[in-house]
Amino acid sequence: MTPADQPFDQPADQPADRPFDDPSDTSLWRPLHQLVAGVDADIAQVYADAAIEGVKPTWVRELLRLYREGPMTITELAEAIGRTHSALSQKVAAMKAAGLVRTTPGPDARTKRVDLTPAARRLAPRLAAEWRATEAALAELEAEIPYPVSKAVADVERALARKSFHERISERLREDPAWRGE
Structure with missing residues (x-):
C-alpha cells in the first residue's frame, strides 16, 4: 500500500492493526x-x-x-x-x-x-x-474569579509579542519527524 492509499486516520508509517493516536483528542484551549x-x-x-x-x-x-x-x-x-x-x-x-x-x-x-x-x-x-x-x-x-480572563488575555498578548505563536509552532514542527515527512 502506498502512502496515498492509506486511510486518513492511519499514518503511512503506522501498521494497519495499530490504532492512530489522534492528537486532537486533547486541547488546552478547547x-x-x-x-x-x-x-x-x-x-x-x-x-x-x-x-x-x-x-x-x-x-x-x-x-x-x-x-x-x-x-x-x-x-x-x-x-x-x-x-x-x-x-x-x-x-x-x-x-x-x-x-x-x-x-x-x-x-x-x-x-x-x-x-x-x-x-x-x-x-x-x-x-x-x-x-x-x-x-x-x-x-x-x-x-x-481569582484571575480575570481579560488579564490572562493581556498576559498572553505580552508573551506573544516576545515570541509569536507562529514561531512557537514552527520551532516544534522543525523537531517533529512526521512534519518533515520522515
Missing part, C-alpha cells in the same frame, strides 16, 4: 473556545427572548460601528474593527442575506460600501444596550 461559544449562545438566547431575529452576536460590533460612523467600504470597516478584508467580506455577505446591511458600489469598481438597512438602524440602540449589559455581566463575572 475549553476557552467552548466558553466563548457558550457566551455567544447565551447572547443569542437574549436576542431570541426579545424576538430579535437574524442577528448573530458576532455581528454586533460591525453593526454598531456602522450605526455610529455611517456607510463604510468593507476595507474601512475591517480596519475599524481590526479584522481582515476577507473575514469582513464574508461577514457582510451574511449580514446582507439576513437583511441587516446593504451594499452599493464604492469609489472604484473593486470596492463596496456597506450601510445599515432601516431595520438594522432601528435595532442598533437595542444592540448597544445588549453590549453594555454584556460588558457589565463580564465585569461581574471577572470580579468573581
Whole structure:
C-alpha cells in the first residue's frame, strides 16, 4: 500500500492493526473556545427572548460601528474593527442575506460600501444596550474569579509579542519527524 492509499486516520508509517493516536483528542484551549461559544449562545438566547431575529452576536460590533460612523467600504470597516478584508467580506455577505446591511458600489469598481438597512438602524440602540449589559455581566463575572480572563488575555498578548505563536509552532514542527515527512 502506498502512502496515498492509506486511510486518513492511519499514518503511512503506522501498521494497519495499530490504532492512530489522534492528537486532537486533547486541547488546552478547547475549553476557552467552548466558553466563548457558550457566551455567544447565551447572547443569542437574549436576542431570541426579545424576538430579535437574524442577528448573530458576532455581528454586533460591525453593526454598531456602522450605526455610529455611517456607510463604510468593507476595507474601512475591517480596519475599524481590526479584522481582515476577507473575514469582513464574508461577514457582510451574511449580514446582507439576513437583511441587516446593504451594499452599493464604492469609489472604484473593486470596492463596496456597506450601510445599515432601516431595520438594522432601528435595532442598533437595542444592540448597544445588549453590549453594555454584556460588558457589565463580564465585569461581574471577572470580579468573581481569582484571575480575570481579560488579564490572562493581556498576559498572553505580552508573551506573544516576545515570541509569536507562529514561531512557537514552527520551532516544534522543525523537531517533529512526521512534519518533515520522515
